[in-house]
Amino acid sequence: MNSPRTIVGQNVRKVEGVKLVTGGPAFTDDIQLPGLLCGKILPSPYAHARIKRIDTTKARALPGVHAVLTYKDVPRVPHTTAGQAWPEPSPYDTYLLDSKVRFVGDRVAAVAAESRAIAEKALRLIEVEYDVLPAVLEIEQAMAPGVAIIHDEPDSTGIHDASRNIAGYILREIGNVDEGFRESDRIFEREYRTQRQQHCSLEPHIAISWLDGDGRLVIRTSTQVPFHSRRQVAMILQIPVSRIHVIKPRMGGGFGGKQEMLLEDICGALALAARRPVKIEYTREEEFYMARTRHPQILRMKMGVKRDGTILASQLTVLATTGAYGSHSTTVQGNTGSKVLPLYRAEHMRFECHVVYTNTPVAGAFRGYGCPQGFFAQECLVDEIAHELGVDPVEFHRRNVIRLGDIDRLSAQLGEGKAGLPRVIRSCSLPECLDRGAAAIGWTSKRKALPAAGHLKRGVGMACTMQGSGIAGIDWASAFLKMNEDGAFFLQVGAADVGGGADTVLAQIAAETLGVSLDKIVITSGDTDTTPFDVGAYASSTTIISGGAVKKAAEKVREQVLRMAAKMLDTPVENLTCGDNRVSTVGKSATMTQIALHAMYKEKTQIMDGASHFNTDSPPPFCATFAEVEVDTQTGKVRVLHMATAVDPGVAINPAQAEGQVEGAVAQGLGYALTEELLLDDAGRPLNANFLDYKIFGAKDMPKLTTILVETDEPLGPYGAKSISEVPINGPAPAIANAIFHAIGVRFRKLPIRPEDVLRALREKETAADDQSL
Amino acid sequence: MKTMEVRLHVNGEPKQWTIAPGDLLLDVLRREGYFGVKRGCEAGECGACTVLLNGQPINSCLKFAAQAEGADVLTIEGLAHGDTLDPLQEAFLDHGAVQCGFCTPAMILNAKALLDRKPHPSEEEVREALAGTFCRCTGFRKPVEAVLAAARGSAR
Numbered sequence: 001m002n003s004p005r006t007i008v009g010q011n012v013r014k015v016e017g018v019k020l021v022t023g024g025p026a027f028t029d030d031i032q033l034p035g036l037l038c039g040k041i042l043p044s045p046y047a048h049a050r051i052k053r054i055d056t057t058k059a060r061a062l063p064g065v066h067a068v069l070t071y072k073d074v075p076r077v078p079h080t081t082a083g084q085a086w087p088e089p090s091p092y093d094t095y096l097l098d099s100k101v102r103f104v105g106d107r108v109a110a111v112a113a114e115s116r117a118i119a120e121k122a123l124r125l126i127e128v129e130y131d132v133l134p135a136v137l138e139i140e141q142a143m144a145p146g147v148a149i150i151h152d153e154p155d156s157t158g159i160h161d162a163s164r165n166i167a168g169y170i171l172r173e174i175g176n177v178d179e180g181f182r183e184s185d186r187i188f189e190r191e192y193r194t195q196r197q198q199h200c201s202l203e204p205h206i207a208i209s210w211l212d213g214d215g216r217l218v219i220r221t222s223t224q225v226p227f228h229s230r231r232q233v234a235m236i237l238q239i240p241v242s243r244i245h246v247i248k249p250r251m252g253g254g255f256g257g258k259q260e261m262l263l264e265d266i267c268g269a270l271a272l273a274a275r276r277p278v279k280i281e282y283t284r285e286e287e288f289y290m291a292r293t294r295h296p297q298i299l300r301m302k303m304g305v306k307r308d309g310t311i312l313a314s315q316l317t318v319l320a321t322t323g324a325y326g327s328h329s330t331t332v333q334g335n336t337g338s339k340v341l342p343l344y345r346a347e348h349m350r351f352e353c354h355v356v357y358t359n360t361p362v363a364g365a366f367r368g369y370g371c372p373q374g375f376f377a378q379e380c381l382v383d384e385i386a387h388e389l390g391v392d393p394v395e396f397h398r399r400n401v402i403r404l405g406d407i408d409r410l411s412a413q414l415g416e417g418k419a420g421l422p423r424v425i426r427s428c429s430l431p432e433c434l435d436r437g438a439a440a441i442g443w444t445s446k447r448k449a450l451p452a453a454g455h456l457k458r459g460v461g462m463a464c465t466m467q468g469s470g471i472a473g474i475d476w477a478s479a480f481l482k483m484n485e486d487g488a489f490f491l492q493v494g495a496a497d498v499g500g501g502a503d504t505v506l507a508q509i510a511a512e513t514l515g516v517s518l519d520k521i522v523i524t525s526g527d528t529d530t531t532p533f534d535v536g537a538y539a540s541s542t543t544i545i546s547g548g549a550v551k552k553a554a555e556k557v558r559e560q561v562l563r564m565a566a567k568m569l570d571t572p573v574e575n576l577t578c579g580d581n582r583v584s585t586v587g588k589s590a591t592m593t594q595i596a597l598h599a600m601y602k603e604k605t606q607i608m609d610g611a612s613h614f615n616t617d618s619p620p621p622f623c624a625t626f627a628e629v630e631v632d633t634q635t636g637k638v639r640v641l642h643m644a645t646a647v648d649p650g651v652a653i654n655p656a657q658a659e660g661q662v663e664g665a666v667a668q669g670l671g672y673a674l675t676e677e678l679l680l681d682d683a684g685r686p687l688n689a690n691f692l693d694y695k696i697f698g699a700k701d702m703p704k705l706t707t708i709l710v711e712t713d714e715p716l717g718p719y720g721a722k723s724i725s726e727v728p729i730n731g732p733a734p735a736i737a738n739a740i741f742h743a744i745g746v747r748f749r750k751l752p753i754r755p756e757d758v759l760r761a762l763r764e765k766e767t768a769a770d771d772q773s774l
Numbered sequence: 775m776k777t778m779e780v781r782l783h784v785n786g787e788p789k790q791w792t793i794a795p796g797d798l799l800l801d802v803l804r805r806e807g808y809f810g811v812k813r814g815c816e817a818g819e820c821g822a823c824t825v826l827l828n829g830q831p832i833n834s835c836l837k838f839a840a841q842a843e844g845a846d847v848l849t850i851e852g853l854a855h856g857d858t859l860d861p862l863q864e865a866f867l868d869h870g871a872v873q874c875g876f877c878t879p880a881m882i883l884n885a886k887a888l889l890d891r892k893p894h895p896s897e898e899e900v901r902e903a904l905a906g907t908f909c910r911c912t913g914f915r916k917p918v919e920a921v922l923a924a925a926r927g928s929a930r
Binding site: 011013014016017018020021022023024025026027029030032199200201202203204250251252253255281283284498499500501654656657659660662663664665666667668690691692696697698699700702705707 | 804805807808809810811812813814815816817819820822849850851853854859863866867868869870871872873874875876877878879882900901902904905907908909910911912913914915916917918
């Protein structure tokens with residue numbers, strides 16, 4: 001039954017749209033609670049220290065202070081803050097509060113007081129004597145003999161080798177790379193470096209916690225992982241899961257930074273201690289260094305190719321730091337191999353990675369999840385290889401990229417913290433993405449254009465990338481639907497709309513399946529009391545996994561609706577179809593309202609059902625990113641003129657929202673390429689924890705954006721959908737670096753590419769040319 | 775704690791509030807239930823707390839509430855007329871310009887101040903007007919298109 005789709009594929013308005021454009025209460029902080037206290041955390045001023053003595057007497061005595069907590073007051077439960085499915089593949093190396101601090105910004109104590117001013121004063125009254133330890137700040141220092149051991153506590157578990165500061169280690173190989181390199185005509189090897197990027201959600205991390213009338217702990221929080229947070233808080237505070245109620249209101253952006261149980265535990269602990277509602281909200285400065293960042297990496301990429309440009313072997317060796325705690329440490333880095341190398345059909349692949357602790361801000365999940373780093377290395381090297389071989393980069397990609405029907409065998413070796421499942425490519429429009437992206441940027445003519453005279457040099461560059469759609473065999477979701485008297489349906493999902501529009505997409509899938517208009521779907525999401533389980537919003541999973549659950553649940557409910565209508569209309573179910581808010585057969589129909597009233601008051605039946613869903617494969621979305629830049633050789637400034645991004649998301653359930661995902665990812669990718677880096681001084685203190693000194697792209701900085709959706713029909717996705725939120729962030733950095741090379745003939749292998757780097761490189765190039773001419 | 779009275783108009787309604795001299799306009803507006811005014815940085819950098827003060831967009835985190843004495847303040851809550859949305863609000867919805875929605879009120883208010891002053895702005899002028907509002911979700915193409923569409927009087 002392939003009836004034309006009426007809602008899937010349409011640019012419907014966002015389901016919460018009116019509330020958002022009119023300023024209605026939507027977000028965590030948009031609530032007023034009587035007696036609400038302000039919670040504040042005392043951050044460590046040292047990168048590495050033991051707390052020798054801590055005295056809270058004066059703070060506790062301050063009028064208006066209702067709770068002061070140090071490590072002495074709370075249970076010591078090793079855990080990870082990574083919002084991942086149980087058992088989390090991240091080490092259990094974190095404590096609610098500890099007698100040791102491991103980065104500038106680590107928790108020393110927490111207070112709850114009647115105002116922010118009192119809370120801040122109370123923090124100043126806490127007397128702490130530190131035994132300052134040598135700090136490990138540089139990633140290359142971390143494993144050296146004799147350096148300080150960051151996790152020397154005996155009770156942490158899951159650390160690969162604490163004595164050498166190694167949080168995680170990965171080694172995977174398919175084929176035999178040594179043999180592959182022997183068979184190669186040319187071998188290329190380069191080192192790349194990536195930086196500490198911060199998510200910069202406009203809404204900082206925030207949690208509000210209180211005890212309800214039954215003494216259950218309520219946590220209202222901006223989280224991508226309501227159910228994981230509930231489970232983790234229960235473990236840390238040692239209360240049953242069912243005594244906790246996590247509410248996720250609307251999220252003001254997350255980008256992975258909220259795939260983390262970050263404030264929920266300490267906020268809950270303060271509420272329990274104070275017996276009053278407590279709110280903790282990070283300031284922007286705290287958000288920069290006390291939340292999470294992207295993992296900085298040093299990558300060594302090696303590729304062996306035949307003379308005709310066929311890639312035979314690729315090897316990626318990574319040294320990454322997870323900061324002071326191992327949140328998402330092996331899983332982010334695993335992706336750097338498993339989702340990057342298989343873009344090419346090389347027979348031999350090897351990925352090795354050490355993830356080390358340093359006394360620096362904690363890295364975690366961040367849109368792209370390890371792929372932006374890996375693709376920066378791989379796509380820059382591939383551009384270099386194509387250049388050396390005299391092959392056009394687009395053509396080079398066409399020859400080597402993964403194709404429909406291929407099996408990605410590396411994924412089978414490298415899953416979420418354990419062996420994974422092989423990926424079969426069942427949908428792929430990458431060749432068309434290449435063609436259409438190239439056409440949009442004017443590739444052919446601009447590649448051939450002669451260099452301009454004067455100091456403004458233009459160039460075009462490109463990159464190909466992929467991602468996943470949910471974690472195969474691990475991510476799962478559920479959905480529940482019930483019908484109301486008016487013929488509308490309540491849709492309850494555990495999924496967490498990060499802001500990209502998941503609630504709208506899920507409502508569209510339900511409406512399409514039930515044959516009703518979108519206003520007949522009332523969605524509730526991410527509430528652990530009233531919605532069924534969902535792992536949460538990460539790994540580009542919500543559309544395909546949660547959407548799969550919604551489609552299944554809606555199909556079951558549609559069956560019930562049809563059976564009810566069959567009785568009413570005295571017609572076999574097979575003759576009936578849902579559509580246009582009614583069930584119809586030739587010559588007669590019943591409206592959804594009539595069916596609902598009949599079911600409830602004649603048949604005494606609630607039409608309702610739920611379903612769970614997971615996939616054993618993670619269909620990759622594909623992306624071709626093209627950049628045009630103008631480099632000012634007098635100032636070193638790189639101006640991006642145009643970004644053209646062609647993406648294969650499967651079917652776009654809401655194309656306008658899908659385009660928005662692409663464009664937001666490109667904006668973050670531009671910052672990653674050119675401006676964004678959280679800097680630390682030589683004592684590990686943040687230098688630019690504000691929006692003036694940490695530059696994200698604004699309305700006037702953005703180049704022209706061209707977004708092209710090259711849809712395919714993915715058999716494993718609801719209505720053919722895959723995913724789109726992450727993949728477009730991978731391409732901008734390498735595409736821009738390659739465009740800069742095209743413009744000025746200099747390769748940049750370290751991010752961000754700052755004007756001073758460009759200027760220095762141009763001077764070095766001039767000096768080298770002068771030396772040669774002497 | 776010392777207190778004082780401040781009298782002002784918010785969204786056309788006269789208000790008299792008891793405040794502390796050091797209270798920020800941002801905090802007082804949120805305390806009074808104007809949740810469309812967002813706290814993003816408290817340093818005048820992100821623009822999420824934008825309101826129009828006598829028609830001019832300002833960061834309410836950089837103003838003391840006391841400085842609004844006698845002023846007309848417009849927040850996003852005052853833009854629609856009953857159930858009838860402002861053309862800018864309609865355009866933001868129709869053009870997919872709202873993602874998480876956290877900075878949306880600020881973008882719309884900045885755009886309104888622009889259109890009140892200049893009903894038919896260029897794309898450059900729209901980008902200039904939105905430059906004080908950070909958005910981490912949209913990449914700005916759709917918000918800019920929405921403002922231009924509202925200016926053309928066509929909500930798609």
